[in-house]
Amino acid sequence: MSPSTQIALQNAVNGLLIGGTYATVGLGMSLVWGVLNVINIAHGAFVMLGAYTTYWLFTLYGLDPFATLPLAGAALFVLGYGLQRIVINQVIRASFLITFLLTFGFDLLITNTALAVWTADVRAVTTAYSGRSLHLGPVIVPAIRLMTLAAALLVAAVLHLVMSRTRLGSAIRATASDQEAARLMGIPIAHIYALTFAIALATAGIAGGLAGMSFPIYPAMGANYTFIGFVVCVLGGLGSVAGALLGGLIFGLLTTYAAGWLGPNYDYIVAFSALILVLLAKPTGLLGRTVRFRG
Amino acid sequence: MIRPPAVGTAVSGAEATAGPLPSRAADARGIALAAAALIAALVLPAVLNTYYVRIITGIFLFGILASAWNLIGGYTGYPDFGGAAFLGIGAYTTGILMLRGHAPFAAALPAGCILAAIAAAGMGALLLRLRGHYFAIATLGFMLVLRQLTANLDITGGGSGINLPAASDFTVFYYWMLGALVVAVLAGFALPRTRAGYAIAAIRENQDAAQVLGIEPLPYKILAYAANAFLFAAAGGIYAYWLTFIEPLTIFNIDFTVQAVVMALFGGPGTVFGPVVGAVILKTLDVVLTNISLFLHNVFFGGLVCLLVIFAPRGLAEIFQSPAGLRASIRDALRENRV
Numbered sequence: 001m002s003p004s005t006q007i008a009l010q011n012a013v014n015g016l017l018i019g020g021t022y023a024t025v026g027l028g029m030s031l032v033w034g035v036l037n038v039i040n041i042a043h044g045a046f047v048m049l050g051a052y053t054t055y056w057l058f059t060l061y062g063l064d065p066f067a068t069l070p071l072a073g074a075a076l077f078v079l080g081y082g083l084q085r086i087v088i089n090q091v092i093r094a095s096f097l098i099t100f101l102l103t104f105g106f107d108l109l110i111t112n113t114a115l116a117v118w119t120a121d122v123r124a125v126t127t128a129y130s131g132r133s134l135h136l137g138p139v140i141v142p143a144i145r146l147m148t149l150a151a152a153l154l155v156a157a158v159l160h161l162v163m164s165r166t167r168l169g170s171a172i173r174a175t176a177s178d179q180e181a182a183r184l185m186g187i188p189i190a191h192i193y194a195l196t197f198a199i200a201l202a203t204a205g206i207a208g209g210l211a212g213m214s215f216p217i218y219p220a221m222g223a224n225y226t227f228i229g230f231v232v233c234v235l236g237g238l239g240s241v242a243g244a245l246l247g248g249l250i251f252g253l254l255t256t257y258a259a260g261w262l263g264p265n266y267d268y269i270v271a272f273s274a275l276i277l278v279l280l281a282k283p284t285g286l287l288g289r290t291v292r293f294r295g
Numbered sequence: 296m297i298r299p300p301a302v303g304t305a306v307s308g309a310e311a312t313a314g315p316l317p318s319r320a321a322d323a324r325g326i327a328l329a330a331a332a333l334i335a336a337l338v339l340p341a342v343l344n345t346y347y348v349r350i351i352t353g354i355f356l357f358g359i360l361a362s363a364w365n366l367i368g369g370y371t372g373y374p375d376f377g378g379a380a381f382l383g384i385g386a387y388t389t390g391i392l393m394l395r396g397h398a399p400f401a402a403a404l405p406a407g408c409i410l411a412a413i414a415a416a417g418m419g420a421l422l423l424r425l426r427g428h429y430f431a432i433a434t435l436g437f438m439l440v441l442r443q444l445t446a447n448l449d450i451t452g453g454g455s456g457i458n459l460p461a462a463s464d465f466t467v468f469y470y471w472m473l474g475a476l477v478v479a480v481l482a483g484f485a486l487p488r489t490r491a492g493y494a495i496a497a498i499r500e501n502q503d504a505a506q507v508l509g510i511e512p513l514p515y516k517i518l519a520y521a522a523n524a525f526l527f528a529a530a531g532g533i534y535a536y537w538l539t540f541i542e543p544l545t546i547f548n549i550d551f552t553v554q555a556v557v558m559a560l561f562g563g564p565g566t567v568f569g570p571v572v573g574a575v576i577l578k579t580l581d582v583v584l585t586n587i588s589l590f591l592h593n594v595f596f597g598g599l600v601c602l603l604v605i606f607a608p609r610g611l612a613e614i615f616q617s618p619a620g621l622r623a624s625i626r627d628a629l630r631e632n633r634v
Contacts, residue, residue, distance in 0.1 A: 279425055
């Protein structure tokens with residue numbers, strides 16, 4: 001095998017492995033966007049909170065970072081329910097600029113509070129098995145990245161089952177497709193909205209834990225993940241778990257190849273170009289459907 | 296067929312509430328007030344000390360940004376979140392021409408403004424086809440791309456930035472900012488009174504209906520977008536000369552855009568003076584809070600944004616002018632938007 005094929009193959013594996021984390025970031029954003037019609041600018045800030053949850057549980061109590069993921073998800077779930085029920089529900093029917101700005105306000109509050117409490121120090125989660133890797137022929141697979149991909153696929157599968165097989169999922173999908181009709185059927189809209197946001201934040205918290213195992217953790221890391229989440233949603237198409245998953249994997253491949261060929265500082269340029277191309281060519285995304293959220 | 300939100304639905308981004316044009320009498324009163332404010336602004340540096348002149352220069356900066364955003368976000372209803380991209384084009388063009396081309400500031404600044412307007416026309420031709428959320432995020436992405444590009448290129452000094460020649464006197468910046476602010480306010484005054492302004496109002500209220508009436512939306516949207524970019528670049532160029540040092544992260548900073556949006560929203564989007572009033576009030580508050588604590592000022596701004604959009608989603612002007620009274624108006628806004 002020639003070295004260039006080997007590098008291309010390695011890049012493909014790296015891209016797919018990290019794509020799982022990106023997909024998890026996109027899942028929550030897609031859910032909130034599709035069901036609540038809100039672009040959550042603070043999504044990345046919630047990812048950051050998840051990353052810090054994992055970091056502190058790992059550093060202070062020695063928990064395995066993968067064991068912290070359910071805890072990060074649970075903490076963010078509670079936060080999400082409260083935020084939506086008490087605050088976002090107050091403006092949920094206003095024009096999208098209003099909800100957009102509201103979540104921007106959240107972002108400022110959360111990021112700056114994190115900066116004050118945890119300082120701007122860059123932190124990392126380094127486990128005993130962080131250096132281990134599998135050798136599959138010419139390709140090296142870092143063990144921790146493989147595990148993050150597995151965890152991401154598990155989260156996507158669970159979310160898919162919740163959305164497609166449970167009463168809660170049916171209620172969320174009904175609310176997304178027609179709020180008034182859902183209300184007339186006896187669905188408590190305010191509660192369903194809050195649960196939707198809570199589920200989305202739970203996935204953001206888990207995404208943060210996953211991201212913290214691969215990337216540095218610092219208070220301002222969120223902005224990056226908000227943009228990633230958005231690009232993932234648009235690439236795969238809004239309104240489905242499969243779309244976010246596909247979008248995440250494509251985004252992982254794109255940025256990995258861009259870094260390999262152009263250098264490390266071209267990821268935004270490549271992601272933005274892909275975003276614009278998809279938006280202009282197929283505005284509903286690669287897997288875009290005509291319903292708002294299908295599970 | 297139900298389509299995903301915001302692709303096909305005509306979401307007019309900023310629910311701008313520019314009603315019919317004000318009467319002649321109201322116009323005359325507004326012009327008289329503005330003239331008085333302008334005369335006061337012209338003589339202020341003679342009586343105030345350096346500190347306050349600097350503070351007011353900063354307020355002018357945000358007055359320009361808020362008024363500029365108002366052209367595309369308020370009047371046209373396209374929620375641009377990439378204004379800092381044009382501020383950056385203005386700042387870097389001015390800086391590069393002065394440093395590497397040894398151009399005088401008065402020549403470098405217009406070059407930056409024109410380049411930004413051309414860039415806005417080019418990007419606008421693509422991005423202004425998008426609506427709502429997609430437009431907002433695409434413009435934000437454009438800003439991030441320019442930031443990364445600036446950090447990668449040699450001519451912009453990469454990540455370490457560039458130094459501009461220093462001006463002899465700091466009141467220079469004050470008067471340039473004031474001049475640009477006057478231009479920005481005049482643009483906001485003139486736009487709704489032209490043929491293009493009527494077309495833009497029609498596009499904001501209902502783009503599809505406007506199209507049926509024979510208004511081709513794209514050229515008018517590009518016009519408003521380019522005017523917005525021109526003014527952001529003007530503010531950026533003067534800001535760069537003022538700072539004398541620019542680097543990608545401080546210049547391509549989303550805070551410029553979001554503060555401009557919040558100030559315009561606070562003062563009243565789609566009005567001539569609203570954005571400037573919003574800038575004066577919020578920036579003054581901001582300065583007071585920054586003096587108390589840097590942390591507090593950022594958290595305050597975040598909290599303010601949240602409170603503003605919940606309790607006064609259509610701006611303060613509307614709330615105070617509401618015939619039903621302040622409390623009833625807030626209650627109505629809440630009832631209208633909650634579930």
